[in-house]
Amino acid sequence: MTERFTGSFTQQEPIPDDAIAAALDVLRHGRLHRYNLAEGEAGETALLEQDFAALTGARYCLAVASGGYAMATALRAVGVKPGDRVLSNAFTLAPVPGAIASVGAIPEFVGVTEGLTIDLDDLEAKLNRSQVLLLSHMRGHICDMDRLMAMCDAAGVTVIEDCAHTMGAAWRDVPSGRHGAIGCYSCQTYKHVNSGEGGLLVSDDEELAARAVMLSGSYMLYGRHKAAPSLEVFERVKYQTPNISGRMDDLRAAILRPQLRDLDTQVARWNDRYRVLEQGLRDTPGLSVIDRPEAESYVGSSIQFLLLDWQDKALCDVIERCSARGVELKWFGAPEPVAFTSRYDSWRYAPSQPMPATDRVLAGIVDMRIPLTFSLEECALIARIIRSEVMRAHNAA
Numbered sequence: 001m002t003e004r005f006t007g008s009f010t011q012q013e014p015i016p017d018d019a020i021a022a023a024l025d026v027l028r029h030g031r032l033h034r035y036n037l038a039e040g041e042a043g044e045t046a047l048l049e050q051d052f053a054a055l056t057g058a059r060y061c062l063a064v065a066s067g068g069y070a071m072a073t074a075l076r077a078v079g080v081k082p083g084d085r086v087l088s089n090a091f092t093l094a095p096v097p098g099a100i101a102s103v104g105a106i107p108e109f110v111g112v113t114e115g116l117t118i119d120l121d122d123l124e125a126k127l128n129r130s131q132v133l134l135l136s137h138m139r140g141h142i143c144d145m146d147r148l149m150a151m152c153d154a155a156g157v158t159v160i161e162d163c164a165h166t167m168g169a170a171w172r173d174v175p176s177g178r179h180g181a182i183g184c185y186s187c188q189t190y191k192h193v194n195s196g197e198g199g200l201l202v203s204d205d206e207e208l209a210a211r212a213v214m215l216s217g218s219y220m221l222y223g224r225h226k227a228a229p230s231l232e233v234f235e236r237v238k239y240q241t242p243n244i245s246g247r248m249d250d251l252r253a254a255i256l257r258p259q260l261r262d263l264d265t266q267v268a269r270w271n272d273r274y275r276v277l278e279q280g281l282r283d284t285p286g287l288s289v290i291d292r293p294e295a296e297s298y299v300g301s302s303i304q305f306l307l308l309d310w311q312d313k314a315l316c317d318v319i320e321r322c323s324a325r326g327v328e329l330k331w332f333g334a335p336e337p338v339a340f341t342s343r344y345d346s347w348r349y350a351p352s353q354p355m356p357a358t359d360r361v362l363a364g365i366v367d368m369r370i371p372l373t374f375s376l377e378e379c380a381l382i383a384r385i386i387r388s389e390v391m392r393a394h395n396a397a
C-alpha cells in the first residue's frame, strides 16, 4: 500500500481563546489606534512592546506593521542611505533584499554553507564593501554568532538581525536578535506568533530605538511608549527623523500578547515534530539532514534537507512524487520563483555575481513547513513518504 498524507501545509492553529477575548475587548471599546488611549490606559501595543523587551532582555522594543517594515526601519535608523551597499544572505526570502531596496540601497550577497548559514569566510572577504550587514537567520539556522560578531565589530560593520524564523531561538543562550545592534521579527501568520501581519524590533541603543519610534509614525506622542528611551533622547532626534507610518495597532497587539506567553510551549511542540521528521530522514541514501550546532537553540517550525549534486530531473521527480502523496516540498534550486521561494539571481533589481559554491547548495535545498496542526504520527508518516521517494529516485539513478 502506498501511504499518503492528507493534512494541510498552510493550516495554522486557531488563535487561542484568551487572545480572542483580548481582541474582543479592543473591538468593543473601539480604540484600535495605539495612541488612542483612555485616561490611565497603557494600550495593548505599548504593553506588547514591554512584554517583548522583557522576553528578549532588550532595553527597547518597537511594534510595527510587518517584519519587512521592521527591517527597513532598522536600516534607516542605522543611517543607510540611497546608493549604499548592504551585506546580506544570498539564501533568504524576498522581503530581505526588498527591505534593502526599499531604502534605495543595494544588496551585496554573501554565500551560504552546507549548514545553511551565512558563509563566514565569504563574509570576511566582503566586509570592506559595506558598513551594514542585514543578517537573515534563514529558516532558523543560526551561524557561529561569536565569530560573526567578532568579525563585524573589528571591521566596524553594524549588524541588523532578521529573526523572522528565530523568534524563541538562541545562540549560547543569548536570544536570537540580541547580538546585533537591532533585531527584527515578524508576526505574520506563517511565523512563530500570528497576528496576520505585524513586526517587532528590539535594541539596546537609545538613539537607534528613538529614531525607530519616530520613523514608525509616533508624531510627538512617543511619551506614550513603555519600552522606549527617555524623552531627552527624543529631543535629540525628533526634528531630524521623518515619519514613515508603519505602526502596530492595538487589535493585533491584543492577539499577540497571549501568544508570546505561550511561546516556549509552542517552541517545544515545534521541536518535537522537527525531531520526529529529522529522525525519520536521517541515514537516507543520497539525502543529508542539516546537523544543528551544539550552541544553537532552534525553533523547528520548518525543516530542510540537502539532495546535494543531484540531477535536476531526479530532484524534481522526488518533489512531484512527494506532492502526489500529499507532501508539499519547496525547492530552492528552481530557476523561476514559485510562491514564497525565490533565489538571489531572481531579484533582478539587485545585481549579483554568480556564486558557484552557493548555487551548488541552493540547487540541493529542499524545504518543508511544519505547522503545529501536524501530529507526531503525521510527521513520522511524512518522513516515511519522503524517505521512500528519495530512495526510489536514488536507486534509479
Ligand SMILES: *Cc1c(COP(=O)(O)O)cnc(C)c1O
Pocket: 066, 067, 068, 069, 092, 093, 095, 096, 136, 138, 139, 162, 164, 165, 186, 187, 188, 197, 198, 199
Ligand atoms: C517572513 C519573512 C520576513 C518578513 O516578514 P513580513 O512580516 O512578511 O514582512 C523577513 N525575512 C524572512 C526570511 C521571512 O521569511
